[in-house]
Amino acid sequence: MDKDYIRAVDNKIDLKSLDLPELTQCIKDLGEPAFRAGQLYQWLHVKQAAGYEDMTNIPKALKEKLKEGFSYTSLEVVEVQESHIDETKKFLFALSDGNVIESVFMKYRFGVSVCISSQVGCRMGCKFCASTLDGVVRNLLPSEMLDQIYSISRYTGEKIGRVVVMGSGEPLDNYDNVLKFIRLLTDENGMNLGQRNLTVSTCGIVPNILRLADEKLSINLALSLHASNDAKRKELMPIANTYSISEVLDACRTYFDKTGRQLTFEYSLVAGVNDTDEDARQLSALLSGLNAVVNLIPVNPIKERDYRPTDRSGALEFKNKLEKSRINVTIRREMGRDIDGACGQLRRRHLEGK
Numbered sequence: 001m002d003k004d005y006i007r008a009v010d011n012k013i014d015l016k017s018l019d020l021p022e023l024t025q026c027i028k029d030l031g032e033p034a035f036r037a038g039q040l041y042q043w044l045h046v047k048q049a050a051g052y053e054d055m056t057n058i059p060k061a062l063k064e065k066l067k068e069g070f071s072y073t074s075l076e077v078v079e080v081q082e083s084h085i086d087e088t089k090k091f092l093f094a095l096s097d098g099n100v101i102e103s104v105f106m107k108y109r110f111g112v113s114v115c116i117s118s119q120v121g122c123r124m125g126c127k128f129c130a131s132t133l134d135g136v137v138r139n140l141l142p143s144e145m146l147d148q149i150y151s152i153s154r155y156t157g158e159k160i161g162r163v164v165v166m167g168s169g170e171p172l173d174n175y176d177n178v179l180k181f182i183r184l185l186t187d188e189n190g191m192n193l194g195q196r197n198l199t200v201s202t203c204g205i206v207p208n209i210l211r212l213a214d215e216k217l218s219i220n221l222a223l224s225l226h227a228s229n230d231a232k233r234k235e236l237m238p239i240a241n242t243y244s245i246s247e248v249l250d251a252c253r254t255y256f257d258k259t260g261r262q263l264t265f266e267y268s269l270v271a272g273v274n275d276t277d278e279d280a281r282q283l284s285a286l287l288s289g290l291n292a293v294v295n296l297i298p299v300n301p302i303k304e305r306d307y308r309p310t311d312r313s314g315a316l317e318f319k320n321k322l323e324k325s326r327i328n329v330t331i332r333r334e335m336g337r338d339i340d341g342a343c344g345q346l347r348r349r350h351l352e353g354k
């Protein structure tokens with residue numbers, strides 16, 4: 001029965017959120033031969049067509065039936081900000097209901113990476129983050145997550161080698177859609193992104209980290225830690241009132257044990273708040289023995305809060321202290337510093353300008 005299929009905002013079946021078996025069933029239900037599903041799936045997920053007009057081998061009559069019964073998600077580019085320092089591009093996309101989201105294209109020596117949003121807004125309330133200031137508007141559909149990647153690939157003409165779910169939203173607060181997105185993105189009949197080239201970043205919703213660990217995937221998990229003890233984490237991240245650091249780290253350990261994938265801990269350095277000697281000591285103690293990398297990034301200031309970033313030398317000092325305790329650390333290169341770099345800033349500027 002088609003009632004189980006994911007629906008787009010117009011309540012029609014969301015074509016790009018269907019996996020191949022589901023699409024095959026839909027095509028059969030339309031009285032069409034099953035091979036059309038394979039052709040269609042290829043247009044959607046391999047050739048990443050912008051619309052039906054590109055689909056040269058699909059008969060007109062079938063296109064008409066599809067237009068009637070299904071929704072074809074396609075994001076509209078509203079604005080592209082290009083960095084003059086590196087080749088980072090920040091995209092503002094409009095969804096079919098007029099909501100806007102942002103995604104980032106980053107070019108590294110080893111390839112091209114795209115950072116996507118998983119929700120419109122966010123309800124996690126992290127104090128330093130611009131995405132969450134007005135709460136969550138809605139979850140993104142699998143198709144809307146995929147289309148951020150497909151649209152950026154079409155716009156830039158680049159092959160996307162890595163995807164990080166690190167834009168606006170909390171992916172594990174939109175679990176089912178994110179999981180379907182992961183399966184579609186890494187499907188060998190679709191875009192076929194290697195699971196190892198996909199990273200999901202979470203503020204630490206423990207039960208869903210454990211669920212993800214059981215999905216038999218080999219995607220990477222990044223945990224937004226940002227503090228060295230529970231008291232400080234509670235000040236920065238409301239989720240810390242629900243799950244203690246030790247519960248979150250236990251879940252991460254389980255994730256590693258079940259998947260074998262190395263963990264990343266994100267730690268945004270806020271001057272005077274989480275970058276002290278004591279923080280470095282406590283953090284080292286917490287993470288010792290874990291197969292993990294700590295990613296330090298000086299907090300990106302947002303105008304709504306007065307958090308200041310740790311300066312370059314302070315960040316290096318913090319890194320050295322962790323390294324003395326044999327923790328793997330990188331300082332994340334700040335990409336596109338000259339454009340609205342931090343999560344949610346471009347969208348906010350757009351909404352405020354209205």
Ligand code: SAH
Pocket residue numbers: 124126128129130165166167168169170171201202203204222223224225266267268297298299300301302342343
């Ligand atoms: N909800 C997910 C993913 C979203 S944000 C999560 O919490 O992991 C991706 C990363 O950017 C997170 O580590 C988040 O804490 C961090 N972040 C958000 N705003 C930031 C800012 N202004 N400066 C530095 N890092 C920020």
